[in-house]
Amino acid sequence: MSAKTGREIERVWVLCAEPAIPAGAEVEVWEIEQGYLAPAAQSEAELARLGFPEGRLRRVVEPSGVERFFHTVKRGAGVVREETEREITRAEFDAAWPHTQGRRIAKTRRRVRDGGLVWEIDRFRDLPLVMVEVELPAADVRLELPAWIGPLVLREVSEDPRYRNSALAMYGMP
Numbered sequence: 001m002s003a004k005t006g007r008e009i010e011r012v013w014v015l016c017a018e019p020a021i022p023a024g025a026e027v028e029v030w031e032i033e034q035g036y037l038a039p040a041a042q043s044e045a046e047l048a049r050l051g052f053p054e055g056r057l058r059r060v061v062e063p064s065g066v067e068r069f070f071h072t073v074k075r076g077a078g079v080v081r082e083e084t085e086r087e088i089t090r091a092e093f094d095a096a097w098p099h100t101q102g103r104r105i106a107k108t109r110r111r112v113r114d115g116g117l118v119w120e121i122d123r124f125r126d127l128p129l130v131m132v133e134v135e136l137p138a139a140d141v142r143l144e145l146p147a148w149i150g151p152l153v154l155r156e157v158s159e160d161p162r163y164r165n166s167a168l169a170m171y172g173m174p
Contacts, residue, residue, distance in 0.1 A: 008074065008083040011143065012133040012163060015152040018123055019132075021112055022148050028111040031061040032122075035100025036166045056166065057088075057096055069093040079158050080139050105169040114146045127173055131163070 021027055035057050055073035062068065069092070072085040106125040111118050121132045132149055145153065157163035162174035 004085055006083060008081050009079060009136045009139050009141075010081075010133055011079060011136065011156065011158045012131055013145075013149075013156050013158075014154045014163065015121075015130040015132055015149070016154050017152055018130050019121060019148050019152050021110065022114075026113045028063050030063070030109040030111065031106075032058060032109055033104065033106045034058040034165065034169070035097060035104040036169050037096070037099055038103060057093060057100055059093060071096075077159075077161060103166075103169045105165060114148075115144070119146065119149065124168070127168060129168070129173065131157070 037055055037057070055071055058070045058072065060068045060070070067090070069088045069090055070085055071088050071092075072083060074084075075082040105127070107122045108125070110121045110123075112121065113119075117134050117136070119132055119134050121130065123130050132153075134143070136143065160174075161167055162171075167174075
């Protein structure tokens with residue numbers, strides 16, 4: 001399947017609790033498992049043969065129960081990063097997943113449309129952590145947190161690499 005390459009412009013905050021979603025809001029709930037391939041730490045030849053020399057593997061269970069699988073490589077740091085993502089088959093996922101052992105996270109994601117944006121609230125299953133992120137159309141977009149999220153914010157971590165999902169999967173809580 002073909003890969004999409006583009007810029008990801010994303011801001012992220014740690015919350016003290018899961019927010020109550022406003023009544024009538026459009027919400028999707030995804031169950032997500034993701035694992036990270038260790039660059040150069042495992043058999044590079046084997047990973048290259050599988051087509052996954054680096055990056056993240058993700059399994060998403062959508063509200064309908066449909067499972068989808070992705071391989072993603074992100075480059076850069078901070079709010080704006082390069083992202084290349086391709087949808088893969090279950091067989092490709094199953095072949096590469098063992099190479100993520102010890103570098104995995106699982107989370108429940110609630111996607112809520114508010115103010116023309118999609119706010120993604122992640123509750124991590126194996127960590128005492130709730131975060132919210134939003135993808136933006138441009139880095140200089142003036143952003144106001146929705147009233148149902150703002151009071152729960154402990155801090156913004158958009159520029160803190162310790163709160164990237166890959167760091168959480170490899171090292172745990174900062």
